[in-house]
Amino acid sequence: MSKALLRRPPPLPRPRAAGFTLLEMTIVLVLSGVTLGFASLSFGGYLQRVSAQRAAQVFAQDLTLARSAALRAQEPVVIRFYESTRWYSVVMQNSGTELTRRRFGTNADIDLSEIDLRMRGDTVLFTSRGMANLSNAFGSLGEARFSAGTVRYDVVFNAMGASEVEEN
Numbered sequence: 001m002s003k004a005l006l007r008r009p010p011p012l013p014r015p016r017a018a019g020f021t022l023l024e025m026t027i028v029l030v031l032s033g034v035t036l037g038f039a040s041l042s043f044g045g046y047l048q049r050v051s052a053q054r055a056a057q058v059f060a061q062d063l064t065l066a067r068s069a070a071l072r073a074q075e076p077v078v079i080r081f082y083e084s085t086r087w088y089s090v091v092m093q094n095s096g097t098e099l100t101r102r103r104f105g106t107n108a109d110i111d112l113s114e115i116d117l118r119m120r121g122d123t124v125l126f127t128s129r130g131m132a133n134l135s136n137a138f139g140s141l142g143e144a145r146f147s148a149g150t151v152r153y154d155v156v157f158n159a160m161g162a163s164e165v166e167e168n
Contacts, residue, residue, distance in 0.1 A: 047111075048148040053165070055102075055110045055146040056153035059088075060163040062100060063124075063132075066090050067161035069099055070126040079124040081117040081144075088115070093125070104146075114147040132159045 020028075062079065069092065070077040076093040086104040091097065104112040117124070120136040127133065134142050144155045145168070157163035 045149075045151075048151045051111050052146045052148040052151045052153045053167070055104060055112055055115070055148075056144075056155045056165045058102060058110070059144055059146065059155050060157070060165055062088075062090055062102070063155075063157050063161040063163050065099060066124070066126045067130045067132070070128055071130040074128045076128055077126045079117075079126075081115065081122040083114075083116055083122060086112060086115050088117075112146055112148050114145070116145040116147075118143040118145060126161065130160070132157070132161060134159050 066077040066079050069075075069090075073092060073095075075095065077090060077099070078093050079088060079090050081088045086108070087102060089101045090099040092099065103109050104115055118138060119134075119142055120138075123136075124142060125133045132142065134140070137143070140158075142157045144157075146153050146155070152168040154166045154168050155163050156166065
């Protein structure tokens, strides 16, 4: 027999196994972790901003509630802040009827790190005629501050209860 007939044919290339190598999987996991880390930092700041803004907006609505209740019942209404425990209430002064109570902080209505009614006495009194007594204010307008971490929102209001929410 001839030598050419005894020669073996060259081996066929082996098909490559489907899937990813361990190195490829490690790179993907590391990149995913870094991306999720940045996203969670951004989301945390967003939650603080939304919490402080929502609290300020709720307080602005409660100013309107207090004024309208005072006019309707012809009775003074008090908004009293308890800053150390982070809550406030809106109460009819003569009858003692509590119109609303807002709690802030961990496990509360809204998670805040600080609330501050920037007036001496930590109260706003709406007379039976619906006018807020701002004599305890440090200026011609009343001001309340709501903070969540480094994010702060101020509510500036006048004697008629009209208010404006501002990011500080």
